[in-house]
Amino acid sequence: MHDETYKKLFAFPRMVEDLLRGFVAGLRVDDIDFSTLQKLSAEYVSDELLRRHGDAVWRVRLRGHWLYLVVLLEFQSRDEPRMALRILTYTGLLYEELVRNGAVASGQPLPPVLPVVLYNGAQPWRAAREMGELIAAVGPELARYQPAQRYHVVDERHLAENALPSDNLVTSLVDLERSGSAPDLARVVEALQAKLRDPHDLELRRVFLDWVRQLAARLAPTGGELPAVRTLEELKMTLVERVAEWPKQWLQEGIEQGLAHERALLRRQAALRFGAEAAAGVSQAVERIADPEGLAAAGEWIVRADSGDELVARLTQLAEERATR
Secondary structure (H helix, E strand, O other), X not given: OHHHHHHHHOOOHHHHHHHHHHHXXXXXHHHEEEEEXXXXXXXOOOHHHHHHHOOEEEEEEEOOEEEEEEEEEEOOOOOOOOXXXXXXXXXXXXXXXXHHOOOOOOOOOOOOEEEEEEEOOOOOOOOOOEXXXXXXXXXXXXXXXXXXXXXXXXEHHHOOHHHOOOOOHHXXXXXXXXXXXXXXXXXXXXHHHHHOOOHHHHHHHHHHHHHHHHHHHHHOOXXXXXXXXXXXXXXXXXXXXXXXXXXXXXXXXXXXXXXXXXHHHHHHHHHHHHXXXXXXXXXXXXXXXXXXXXXXXXXXXXXXXXXXXXXXXXXXXXXXHXXXX
16 A cells, blocks of 8 residues: 555655655755656656666756656665665666666766655664665775765654644655544644645645545444545545544444454353354354353353253353343
C-alpha cells in the first residue's frame, strides 16, 4: 500500500515542491524556480534505472541550472545500513544516463544531485548519511581519493512537532503516518480539505482520499467497513460518525473471541474425558450458549457428569434454558 501510494503522491509537482520547501534544511528555496519542476521519464533516465529502484527522479531550475532531485522511498521497520552506497551508485548511474542521452553536453559540468530518503520505520534512522563513513579510515595521503556524498533523510515518525510546517502537504503525509485512530484521521482530512481547495488539485485529492480510506479500513473493527465516499468532506463526516460506534464493536469482538476460546476449551476437555463422539455433541450444545456464565456452567458439568451421554443431555438442556432468558 505504501509503495504505490507514495509513488502516486510524488508524481505531483506540488508534493515535491512542499518536500523541498518544508523538509530539506539549508536549501534556499527562493533560488528555486518551482514552475520548472519536471518529473523525469525514460527520455532522461532509462526504464531499467527507474525499475531498478522504483523511486522518483525530478529536476528543477536552481539559480539558472538544473538540480536533479532523487526521492528514494524506504518502507521498512529499520533503516538501510548502506544507504549511502546505494545513493552513490544511483547517482553514478543517473550521470551516465544523462551523458549517454545528451542531456549533458560534452564539456559541460554534471548537474548537482539532491538525494532525499523518505523513511517511515518505527525505529529512528541511524544509518550513515555520508559515504565516507562507510569506508575504512585511511591516512591523509589516501583520504582525498575516497568517494564522498551525503543524502538527506525525512524520518517521518521521528520529526519534532515544531519542525512540521503547517501549510504543507508533506506534513499531512507525516500526520497520516502517525495516525492511530479514527479521530486522528478525521483531523488530518480536515486539514487536507483546506490545503487542497484548488481545482488543479483534483487528482491529488483523489489519491489522498483513497489512501485515507485504506488507513481507516485498517482501523475499523470487523464489519466496520466504510461506505464509498467521493470527497474528503464526505470521508471526514463518515469518520466522525463512525468514531462512537467502533469502540462498541471492538468490545463485542473481544467478547466473541473470548467465548470462542472458551467453547474450544470445553470441546477439548469433553474429548479428553468422554471421547470424540461426546465432544461433537458438546460442540453443538455450547455453540448455542452465548454468555460467559452459561459456558462456565457447561464446564462444571464436564467435571460432574458420569458419562458422555449424560454430559450432552445436560448441556443441551442448559443451552435451551439460556436461550429462553
